[in-house]
Amino acid sequence: MAKTILIVDDSSSLRTLVRMALTRAGYEVLEAGDGLEALQALDRAARVHLVVCDVNMPRLDGIGFVTQLKQHPRHRFVPVVMLTTEDQGSTRERGRQAGAKAWMVKPFNPPQLLDTVSKLVLA
Amino acid sequence: MFDKPLTLIHRIAAPTAQRLGHALLRWSGAAPTLAPADGADPWQARLDEAARTWVAHVESAQQQLQQAVEQVLQSFVQILGELDAVVGETPGATDGADPRVAVLASCDARLRRLLQDFEGIVRSRDETLATVETLSNVANGLRDMAEDVSRLARQTNLLSINAAIEAARAGASGRGFAVVAGEVRRLSTESGETGRRIGGQVAQFSDTVSQAVGQARRAADADTRTVRASEATVSEVVAMVDGTVGQLQQRAAEQRESGLRVKLQVEQLIEALQFQDRVHQILDQLRQSMRSASASFAEALAQGRAPDAERWQALLSAGYTTHEQRAVAAGTGPARAAQPASTETEFF
Numbered sequence: 001m002a003k004t005i006l007i008v009d010d011s012s013s014l015r016t017l018v019r020m021a022l023t024r025a026g027y028e029v030l031e032a033g034d035g036l037e038a039l040q041a042l043d044r045a046a047r048v049h050l051v052v053c054d055v056n057m058p059r060l061d062g063i064g065f066v067t068q069l070k071q072h073p074r075h076r077f078v079p080v081v082m083l084t085t086e087d088q089g090s091t092r093e094r095g096r097q098a099g100a101k102a103w104m105v106k107p108f109n110p111p112q113l114l115d116t117v118s119k120l121v122l123a
Numbered sequence: 124m125f126d127k128p129l130t131l132i133h134r135i136a137a138p139t140a141q142r143l144g145h146a147l148l149r150w151s152g153a154a155p156t157l158a159p160a161d162g163a164d165p166w167q168a169r170l171d172e173a174a175r176t177w178v179a180h181v182e183s184a185q186q187q188l189q190q191a192v193e194q195v196l197q198s199f200v201q202i203l204g205e206l207d208a209v210v211g212e213t214p215g216a217t218d219g220a221d222p223r224v225a226v227l228a229s230c231d232a233r234l235r236r237l238l239q240d241f242e243g244i245v246r247s248r249d250e251t252l253a254t255v256e257t258l259s260n261v262a263n264g265l266r267d268m269a270e271d272v273s274r275l276a277r278q279t280n281l282l283s284i285n286a287a288i289e290a291a292r293a294g295a296s297g298r299g300f301a302v303v304a305g306e307v308r309r310l311s312t313e314s315g316e317t318g319r320r321i322g323g324q325v326a327q328f329s330d331t332v333s334q335a336v337g338q339a340r341r342a343a344d345a346d347t348r349t350v351r352a353s354e355a356t357v358s359e360v361v362a363m364v365d366g367t368v369g370q371l372q373q374r375a376a377e378q379r380e381s382g383l384r385v386k387l388q389v390e391q392l393i394e395a396l397q398f399q400d401r402v403h404q405i406l407d408q409l410r411q412s413m414r415s416a417s418a419s420f421a422e423a424l425a426q427g428r429a430p431d432a433e434r435w436q437a438l439l440s441a442g443y444t445t446h447e448q449r450a451v452a453a454g455t456g457p458a459r460a461a462q463p464a465s466t467e468t469e470f471f
Binding site: 009011012013014016017020024055056081084085086087088092095096100101102103104106107108109110112115116119 | 189192193196197200203207390393394395396397398399400401403404407444445446467468469470471
């Protein structure tokens with residue numbers, strides 16, 4: 001059965017790029033335009049095996065989303081890969097402290113993203 | 124990869140910064156002469172108007188860029204999907220093979236089986252011919268045996284004649300023996316007749332078998348020539364099919380390689396389209412910066428003094444996310460700020 005990955009990014013074109021890379025590798029994909037949408041998507045989803053999340057987004061940003069995800073009753077153990085233009089060490093540290101498992105800087109290389117996802121996706 | 128997008132940002136951002144700088148200079152020079160309260164309103168109104176206009180233009184550029192990139196991206200995704208089907212890299216795809224190759228390969232295999240069938244027919248016919256030739260040998264043996272019967276009958280006849288002569292010499296006492304000798308002679312005569320009839324029949328049978336063997340040999344020779352000719356024809360067809368299959372496979376392989384090259388280029392183009400996301404973030408920061416600068420400027424204008432230089436710089440750089448923004452702000456230029464796609468992941 002295909003594993004489900006939630007993509008959270010306010011850029012629809014970036015979501016399309018990530019979705020394309022993941023679906024071509026056999027994953028099922030859910031999408032959200034910001035942190036709040038992502039939390040709502042998680043409430044609706046039966047099972048999510050990994051989240052790929054941007055940092056700078058309207059309403060609820062990526063760091064805030066990860067912080068809330070780690071308190072979610074059903075999905076708190078879902079690993080999160082941050083995929084962002086942010087390359088500052090201080091922001092990475094905030095992401096790590098919030099509970100993210102990996103940090104990738106855009107523009108991303110699809111094979112590298114797939115390699116990262118395959119290492120972290122829940123069994 | 125991002126040279127062009129950054130040039131675009133530079134084109135949008137540079138005049139904007141220049142105008143803002145000119146306004147600042149004009150404001151700096153004019154401020155001491157302004158009446159602090161009454162005179163500030165028109166300046167503030169113009170500045171607000173300029174800021175709103177610039178922000179609106181940036182938003183418009185963002186939207187146009189996003190729509191254009193979305194359309195290009197969707198087209199590329201579609202092209203990539205079709206290329207996947209052509210080069211056979213997605214589950215359920217036709218693995219890129221030309222169906223004609225499979226048909227020709229099947230024909231090739233069936234023709235080869237047909238050749239094997241021909242060889243089987245020749246072997247079977249040779250076996251039948253060998254059996255018939257055995258019959259001919261048996262007929263020759265029977266003819267020899269019929270000859271033996273005739274020879275024995277002749278010898279018996281001579282013996283019976285001698286017995287009859289001896290019985291005549293014996294006179295009355297040999298009369299019974301003469302009767303026996305006569306019977307033996309009659310039997311030998313009949314045996315001789317029977318032997319000749321058998322010999323005739325066997326000779327007739329032998330001739331018939333010889334004719335049959337001759338006909339079978341001629342037929343076999345004709346069959347062999349026909350089979351060899353058929354084999355040659357089939358071999359030629361098989362060779363032609365093999366050649367065509369080979370050409371089709373080579374062409375299919377070339378097309379697949381070509382498809383893979385195009386696919387790689389499309390993937391690189393799709394990857395390069397990520398510039399839109401970076402441009403969007405850079406322009407977002409620019410809009411926020413314009414709003415903040417305008418507000419700060421208005422506040423300073425109302426107070427009749429220039430904004431604090433350090434706070435002003437912090438305000439302009441607030442919200443930087445990319446190293447291009449920092450590079451541009453540091454004056455190292457957008458061209459040197461371009462960077463390739465990331466191939467490293469930091470795991471926590």
